[in-house]
Amino acid sequence: MQACKKEQKIADQYMLQFLTICVDGCGGDKNILETMYQEAKAQGEEDQILSATDSWGDNPIHKASTHGHPNVLQWILDKWKEVGKEV
DSSP states (O other), X not given: OHHHHHHHHHHHHHHHHHHHHHHHOGGGOHHXXXXXXXXXXXXTOHHHHHXXXXXXXXXXXXXXXXXXXXXXXXXXXXXXHHTTOOO
């Protein structure tokens, strides 16, 4: 039971960090997004980034668009395409 809670905490951590970056825009540095994605992937949690949603149901595309970060939006779209996820 304890292991499940730890795994959920890691997944939540990636989701929260990624959604925050989508809001903040990461200063135009796509490497931040890629680094976070690769760290999550190494833990088997990459889907937590690609499928992240907040309490309102907004996903990374919503966040990047709403907050005016085209570089983040483009990275998300490119990554979704790369992994075969439909946009």
